[in-house]
Amino acid sequence: QQQVKQSPQSLIVQKGGISIINCAYENTAFDYFPWYQQFPGKGPALLIAIRPDVSEKKEGRFTISFNKSAKQFSLHIMDSQPGDSATYFCAASPQGGSARQLTFGSGTQLTVLP
Amino acid sequence: DSGVTQTPKHLITATGQRVTLRCSPRSGDLSVYWYQQSLDQGLQFLIQYYNGEERAKGNILERFSAQQFPDLHSELNLSSLELGDSALYFCASSVWDGKETQYFGPGTRLLVL
Numbered sequence: 171q172q173q174v175k176q177s178p179q180s181l182i183v184q185k186g187g188i189s190i191i192n193c194a195y196e197n198t199a200f201d202y203f204p205w206y207q208q209f210p211g212k213g214p215a216l217l218i219a220i221r222p223d224v225s226e227k228k229e230g231r232f233t234i235s236f237n238k239s240a241k242q243f244s245l246h247i248m249d250s251q252p253g254d255s256a257t258y259f260c261a262a263s264p265q266g267g268s269a270r271q272l273t274f275g276s277g278t279q280l281t282v283l284p
Numbered sequence: 285d286s287g288v289t290q291t292p293k294h295l296i297t298a299t300g301q302r303v304t305l306r307c308s309p310r311s312g313d314l315s316v317y318w319y320q321q322s323l324d325q326g327l328q329f330l331i332q333y334y335n336g337e338e339r340a341k342g343n344i345l346e347r348f349s350a351q352q353f354p355d356l357h358s359e360l361n362l363s364s365l366e367l368g369d370s371a372l373y374f375c376a377s378s379v380w381d382g383k384e385t386q387y388f389g390p391g392t393r394l395l396v397l
């Protein structure tokens with residue numbers, strides 16, 4: 171019940187295209203869903219996050235869509251750029267107190283071709 | 285730069301040895317989290333400390349232990365090291381005042397030979 175399943179494992183997109191990464195979860199106690207971006211040799215960095223009381227959140231070229239009934243959420247990167255080439259992780263965090271450990275998906279390696 | 289610092293950046297050691305990884309959280313952050321990143325297991329939560337107290341435990345081996353000191357820095361101790369412990373170890377920190385954002389450090393790459 172603690173798993174977060176992420177797909178696809180890798181994604182190749184042309185410059186200017188739309189990148190879509192999907193995640194699904196089982197644990198209904200999760201109430202915070204961030205996406206992290208990781209470049210080689212670096213730590214993960216928060217990209218955008220959503221809570222289940224909204225169905226969509228947009229920040230610049232990045233949008234999270236959230237479907238609470240299906241227990242699924244996805245990241246859309248509009249106008250993808252070569253600089254977006256990185257590994258993307260979805261994650262989820264449970265409710266309650268100050269115990270907010272993240273359960274991560276397996277990651278998606280995105281390559282944006284120039 | 286996230287403001288979280290980790291030392292050392294790289295560590296090479298032998299099986300059976302013991303190492304200590306250090307993490308300094310962002311100024312004002314009370315929570316420290318440790319994660320392990322390996323090719324086969326991905327990013328896995330190990331343990332969380334909040335203001336000096338253990339708050340949550342994940343898939344942390346009994347050979348591993350951690351603590352958070354009064355100045356809020358944290359150390360992860362790995363003992364009786366095995367080849368399979370080779371991984372990237374990340375520390376993250378957050379302010380627990382209802383804001384969940386975790387800021388990750390640059391990681392320590394551990395290689396056990």
